[in-house]
Amino acid sequence: MIATFDGSSVNLGREGKVLYDQSGFGRPGAGGLTLSPEEALYLLHRNKIEIEGYTFDSFLAECAASPGFFRCYLVYRDIRERGYVIQPGPHDFRVYRRGQRPATGQSHYVLRVLPERELIRFEAIVGDVRSALHMRKHYVLAVVDDEDELTYYEVKLPRLEKAADCAGAGIIDAKVFGTTVIAEHDAAAALEQAWFGTRLDAERLMLSPTETVFLAGRGMLRCGGGPASLDTYIEASMASDADLRAKLAAYTHLRDLGYIPRTGYKFGHHFRVYSGKSTHSEMLVHALDADAGMPMSVISRSVRLAHSVRKKMLFACTHENTVCYIEFARIKL
Amino acid sequence: MIATFDGSSVNLGREGKVLYDQSGFGRPGAGGLTLSPEEALYLLHRNKIEIEGYTFDSFLAECAASPGFFRCYLVYRDIRERGYVIQPGPHDFRVYRRGQRPATGQSHYVLRVLPERELIRFEAIVGDVRSALHMRKHYVLAVVDDEDELTYYEVKLPRLEKAADCAGAGIIDAKVFGTTVIAEHDAAAALEQAWFGTRLDAERLMLSPTETVFLAGRGMLRCGGGPASLDTYIEASMASDADLRAKLAAYTHLRDLGYIPRTGYKFGHHFRVYSGKSTHSEMLVHALDADAGMPMSVISRSVRLAHSVRKKMLFACTHENTVCYIEFARIKL
Incomplete structure (x- = not known):
């Protein structure tokens, strides 16, 4: 199938619609099927299309001029190769449940692509996760590290259930x-x-x-x-x-729900938290002000550590006396 | 045995010398045996001495006015209860090999007591470890966390052997x-x-x-x-x-020694490092400028993580093109 590239998107003409119908590539419109650069590069790589006047390398060179393109391509390709249908937008992709595509269902994940050094602003990410939840989607971060390996994290806003009377x-x-x-x-x-x-x-x-x-x-x-x-x-x-005020807010909130927070120093975080249902502490909680930020690579360290000791990793963000818990959990899509 | 307290040290008189000879308490001098406040409080707690005019609580209240005293007391007591002889100085204690004491041998560890939030300055700690090594002693950090639990770390300056030709x-x-x-x-x-x-x-x-x-x-x-x-x-x-310069210095140094550094993102550090002798990476390496500092609680996170994935935790400090490795390893004395 021969496509044309106008400098921003790739057009396949009407016969391209089969790629949309069968595999959820592109957006069909009056002029035929429009592909995003990531979609086009992937189809080029798989020899499903050709682009007039371009090889894989020359098309890649054209696209790679736009910052972040290569990271998005790596994630797009990885998700495709895991057998999911993935579409651009809103930030940066929507991913469908396995076996579903735009014609047959709703997207299941909202997926944001970021490099390992990206600063995560907790207040902003809470907003993003809330919007995703509002659309009944899961919010996933796809982190591309310096060696172009991919790690996926689902970000959740768990509501802690009352564990016991305080x-x-x-x-x-x-x-x-x-x-x-x-x-x-x-x-x-x-x-x-x-x-x-x-x-x-x-x-x-x-x-x-x-x-x-x-x-x-x-x-x-x-x-x-x-x-x-x-x-x-x-x-x-x-x-x-300097952390005592944030720690107190989280400590008080957890105690009021009947949880038992104890020092998490040995795990490098503020608290290990017991629900009282087991002798094992189920969560690591790190307290921060809502306007705090942390590089993704530092969050990765916390998530890996919590996983290795079989606990959930929760950041407790305090904003005007309310405490919001943000859980980062590594997932394998 | 009755002791007197002059406001800064506790004196036991000549009959106190038996405590020195048998168990390495105090410093004997012309006027009898002098005890540090930690030693005196410990002997009071064990009912080995009495202090004129003081109960345990009133003596503790007197000592606790000096900052850091309580932390030092907790460490002193813990080391004693593990069966070691421990003496004050140079920072903060010297600890003898099991079964040895001032009269029979040299101290084996130099032990520094610190709270969990203390900022570790890498350049300063390298100097401290070098002085200890110069005296043929091991350098140990005794961290007292907010809940008064103790964790010991040996700090080493490993010289990496050449693993292979580059x-x-x-x-x-x-x-x-x-x-x-x-x-x-x-x-x-x-x-x-x-x-x-x-x-x-x-x-x-x-x-x-x-x-x-x-x-x-x-x-x-x-x-x-x-x-x-x-x-x-x-x-x-x-x-x-911003870290690329420090990362490059460590990367180059490791490569020249024949090691293979690869991204350590999944472990939240700069590199996982293979010696080539096994398919398992043996070290996590985090590169920093020598004048960098890090709170002990953050180092604790790294050490715990490295331990859980069976790797050594090394900080690679760059100073004028030389790279110095600092290893933190949790030890159980």
Whole structure:
């Protein structure tokens, strides 16, 4: 089949329609079938079409002048070779369920193509995922790394179900020792029962800054050293940890849903989170302000780590006291 | 045994010397045995001494006013409870081999105590590790996280042995297509043989920016589009990747030693590195400028990830064209 290229799209004429009907290539119109550059290059590569005046290399050279084209082509080709029908738009592709195409069904995935260094802005991506969900589609990132290998991530906005009633520990007496808050005897036992703190010894239990500020904010902590020392402690904690405000928002939200967040330091994230249904923590949660950004390569590290310890990787974005969870999960399409 | 506290150190008098002789506590001097606050609090906790006018809590309150004391105490106690003799200094402790103490041997580890958020300056830590090695001691970081749990890391400066002769691929012809460099036919085969590039199809192979700049710098790449297009490509690559200079330094150093660095994107780091002795990549390498810094919690993420995929975690620091590798390995003392 012979196609023509006008510098921006490739036209196949009316006999091209069979490619649309059978395999979902191109957009049919009055003048025949129009192909995007990615579609045309793929059909050229598969020897399904020829383009007047172009070889594969010269057509590639023409297209590759536009930034991002090559990445999009690699993703287009990969999805096609996995047996899916893929169409351009809205950003950057729509992918149909296996066996379906434009004539027979709705697209299932919205797919965005990006290089490994792209900065992911959490607020923006939440907006994109919401739009996709609104259209009842899944939102997938296709990352093309520097060696042109592809990795797919589904981005979800999980709504955490209530795991249990929030465990209370009554009003607890504790003492501030410089940068450490310690509860003793019965108070230590009550806190431990509600999954707060770390044992110093048989009589004493230490509270983390997040736990202390959370309990103090709920009026559940009474400090022996007087309220002044607790205030000083909280001020010092806030000053020494720029993430504490975001961590507190996520911690409070998780606690209110009955989850048990504990330090995630060993996994390099803010919290490992237990639902209480198993002795294994099911999630890693990293708290951020909604306007935060992170390069995709750094998110990749988190996703790989969470996967290797069989946990979900959630970023908890705080925006005006609401917490939104963003899950990145590697998928194999 | 009754001790006195003068506000900065605890004195046990001459009968305290038995604690030094038997278990390596304190520093003996003319006036008796002097204990650091950590040593004194630990002996108080174990009911081995009493301090005139103080309970455990009041002595702790006194000590905890000095920043970092509590972290140091937790580490001191943990090391003691693991059966090692530990002494203060130079930063922050010296730890003896199991069964040894000041009177019978040399300390084996230099141990630095830090909170999870501490910024690790690579240049500074290389200096610290070198000083420790100079004294024939191992350098260990004891990280105290927000929930007061302890994690130990040995920091090493591995010298990579030559793995093989650097594989050459002769002079290779390639073409620049916008942001992509492609070699064809025999050139593609020769590059693949030397572990460069990713296959686009049976005839074509794509080179990554790092590979392209490396090969071009070695005069091993001749570009069809003329040197101008290669220069434009390299300039654009440098502009779009702030890490490319550091990556190139590490890449070149590893290649010259006969290692095969490939993208480490899926592991969230710059390179996974093969020695060629196995089909498994043995190292993750992240390239940085020597004056870079990273919070310990971020390093922890890298170390945990590398461990979970059975690789060593190396940071490659570039300083005036020399590359120094810093390995962080979690250890259980």
